Amino acid sequence: MTIAALTKPWQALSYGFLDASAKRELRRKMLKAIAVPGCQMPYASREVPMARGWGTGGLQVTLTLLRPSSVVKVIDQGADDSVNAASIRSFLSKVSGATETWDTTAATILQSRHRIPEERLRADQVLVLQVPNPEPLRPVEPNMSIARQMHADADYGRLWLILYEQIVRSGRVMQGAAYPSLVNGRHVMTPSPIPRWDVPKLHMAQHLTFLSAGREKRLYAVPPFTRVEPLVFSDIPYQVEDHAALTCHRSGLRGYFMNEIPQDDGSAQFELSDSHLGIKAIRQAEGSAVEIGPTWYENGKMPQ
Amino acid sequence: MIAIDTALALQAPQLMTTPPLLTMAGVSRRYGDVVALQDVSATVYPGEVLGIVGESGSGKSTLLRMMNLEDTPDAGDYRLALPDLSGNLFDLDRFARRMLCATRIGIVYQNPHLGLLMKHTSSGNVAERLLIAGERSFATLRGRAREALGASEFPLERMDARPIELSGGMQQRVQLAKAIALEPALLLLDEPTTGLDVSVQALVLDTLKRLQRDRAITMVIVSHDLGVIRTMADRVMVMRRGRVVEQGLADQIFQDPQHEYTQQLVHAKL
Incomplete structure (x- = not known):
């Protein structure tokens, strides 16, 4: 018997780019992460054809979840057409045969950084968030071994210290993104760099969310219908960005998270951060048969 | 005995x-x-x-x-x-040890570096003790931090300075305020x-x-x-x-x- 007889015939790539053992590793850790919501699971993060820090963690989770019938949407800062989002999306469809889409309601897997789409996600959709720094305790405990002990003991008192000092220095909570949140009443997670506006969307959501950090080799999950509560003081309520009264100058939509566009005359205009929602609204206004799904925020407010 | x-x-x-x-x-x-x-x-x-x-x-x-x-x-x-x-x-x-040490x-x-978070504010250092004990009201934290710092004769106008900017004597006062914040036994x-x-x-x-x-x-x-x-x-x-x-x-x-x-x-x- 020769070695050649024992090996499989040469193939250009495995299905979904990652080899079977890499996918098995990810699947195991993803199941574990679902079993203990918000708890960071270490995993063997593989090399993917992208630099660490560009979404390799999210990419590995997405590659593991993909099948030919999947429909993938990838957004970067809310936009489908940015270079990073477009290349990740085309890579995903190339290695798996999945369909590409920009439409939130049509997608089955959504990979994102910085934003959760404004249209409500359903139970049959999976959100994958790319996380640069998965450790919420890093600002207060630089020693990661001790931080892990603090997670085990649910010793989260120091996280309020960050908020305390922001209020002392600036009069309000300045945590703009990655707002530490308590998942299922047990583990505090950092919900990747999504703005405060998006954190309530994770609370008791119908969809499954994976958060994965490729460089830090940690992944965690928010299963459907799980409590996600941002840390707050009992006498200072949680506040989202005050974008409720802003109007998008292109689509005319109001009450969503906006990007500020500085103008030549020094003033500023706003446009929807969720770019495809804006595109849909414009098409609808032009008379095309486009359906905008139900949104999390209604009239700038998140119904409780 | x-x-x-x-x-x-x-x-x-x-x-x-x-x-x-x-x-x-x-x-x-x-x-x-x-x-x-x-x-x-x-x-x-x-x-x-x-x-x-x-x-x-x-x-x-x-x-x-x-x-x-x-x-x-x-x-x-x-x-x-x-x-x-x-x-x-x-x-x-x-876990029980930590709660006991924090509250009693x-x-x-x-060496103040052992007892203080040098890059956080002095009042925050005192508030940390209260946070570990489960206090979650900002007004109460602020008030009790002020009280403890006052009791250890720390100049209150500097309560939001970082310990690293303070003199050795002041740092010891912050440590003392932190230690007595929860009125330990x-x-x-x-x-x-x-x-x-x-x-x-x-x-x-x-x-x-x-x-x-x-x-x-x-x-x-x-x-x-x-x-x-x-x-x-x-x-x-x-x-x-x-x-x-x-x-x-x-x-x-x-x-x-x-x-x-x-x-x-x-x-x-x-």
Whole structure:
């Protein structure tokens, strides 16, 4: 018997780019992460054809979840057409045969950084968030071994210290993104760099969310219908960005998270951060048969 | 009741009618070949200040670390007479230890870097104690941090400065405020004034004295400086090479030292 007889015939790539053992590793850790919501699971993060820090963690989770019938949407800062989002999306469809889409309601897997789409996600959709720094305790405990002990003991008192000092220095909570949140009443997670506006969307959501950090080799999950509560003081309520009264100058939509566009005359205009929602609204206004799904925020407010 | 291994050492006078707050018995600890503590016993009564003196390496700081549950001895028993506590505290798990240390025991270290988060605000350092104990109201945190810093005579206009920007004496005051924020049953002071110049040292000792008088806090103070011990302590324990060689009322020890080493120590004071 020769070695050649024992090996499989040469193939250009495995299905979904990652080899079977890499996918098995990810699947195991993803199941574990679902079993203990918000708890960071270490995993063997593989090399993917992208630099660490560009979404390799999210990419590995997405590659593991993909099948030919999947429909993938990838957004970067809310936009489908940015270079990073477009290349990740085309890579995903190339290695798996999945369909590409920009439409939130049509997608089955959504990979994102910085934003959760404004249209409500359903139970049959999976959100994958790319996380640069998965450790919420890093600002207060630089020693990661001790931080892990603090997670085990649910010793989260120091996280309020960050908020305390922001209020002392600036009069309000300045945590703009990655707002530490308590998942299922047990583990505090950092919900990747999504703005405060998006954190309530994770609370008791119908969809499954994976958060994965490729460089830090940690992944965690928010299963459907799980409590996600941002840390707050009992006498200072949680506040989202005050974008409720802003109007998008292109689509005319109001009450969503906006990007500020500085103008030549020094003033500023706003446009929807969720770019495809804006595109849909414009098409609808032009008379095309486009359906905008139900949104999390209604009239700038998140119904409780 | 107090086990003393030297015949020369005096039994502590049993004037107190209340039961002791802190009882340590037969604590031994070795680090490799080094004997840090050998069968040490100690008793502290409520409202009392116990001074521990001894040369460097005599085990006094190790003993204090044991009292703060930072280290576990090879053998020994440690009890605090507090309402909801029973049994040997060395048997507590990490979680219970941390809660006990945060809520019932305050500590001031010689080196402020050990006790403070240097890059956070001073008031935040005090608030951290309250946060660990579960306080979640910003107004209460702010108010109680101000109160504790005021009680340790910290200038309140600097309460939001970072300890790293403060002088050594101020840093010790922040540590003290942090230690007393939750009104602990026991306050441990590990060389609290070492490294401060004499005038600042006097001010810090004044604050400690006043706190002791106003709040009747039970204190254990470790120092190699007999002056500090003489000012603060009601009762003194002399340690050498991991053993207690003598203990008694402060005046007794300073006026009429019995053990050879204590005599040397008292007479060597300039």
